[in-house]
Ligand code: FES
């Protein structure tokens with residue numbers, strides 16, 4: 001029995017529960033708790049690796065895409081749809097550079113199975129101009145503040161930082177310094193530009209409240 005045959009046989013034996021186990025291993029505990037097992041796409045044939053068509057709602061638009069159970073959301077965004085604003089610096093859930101919002105909660109897209117995002121509201125760093133959208137309003141303010149305060153240096157980490165900052169200000173419009181540090185703790189900046197990042201978030205919060213920086 002070769003490796004692929006073994007994997008197929010194992011997956012078929014495990015069925016849907018087994019696929020849920022794969023998601024648990026590939027993702028993190030938070031995302032697994034949020035998504036019920038029944039959202040795992042079922043196959044119409046016996047091939048657990050078959051493409052499934054799902055609808056991803058990204059920045060206010062619906063995209064019909066084919067995904068395998070093992071496809072991560074980051075791959076679909078960047079390689080499938082050309083939404084390359086979302087980065088993939090480490091591709092193993094360590095840096096936060098691939099962060100996107102799913103129902104206004106920040107998630108690392110490199111470890112988030114694409115099929116689990118189906119039917120949810122996905123916002124990427126490109127989603128700053130959706131009309132009448134609270135997320136867009138905050139994201140736009142954060143991006144402008146980033147320019148104002150030099151939030152980026154090489155900018156490799158910035159899309160992820162900006163999305164985590166947007167999630168913070170959506171849930172907490174007036175965060176303290178400690179709350180900012182806690183909310184941003186999953187986002188690594190190799191350039192060490194943390195002072196600029198924090199200043200950007202504080203300025204965005206001020207501007208959103210009608211104040212001046
Ligand atoms: S690329 Fe996803 S956490 Fe680093």
Ligand code: FES
Nearest residue numbers: 153154189190191
């Ligand atoms: S600005 Fe260079 S990694 Fe953050």
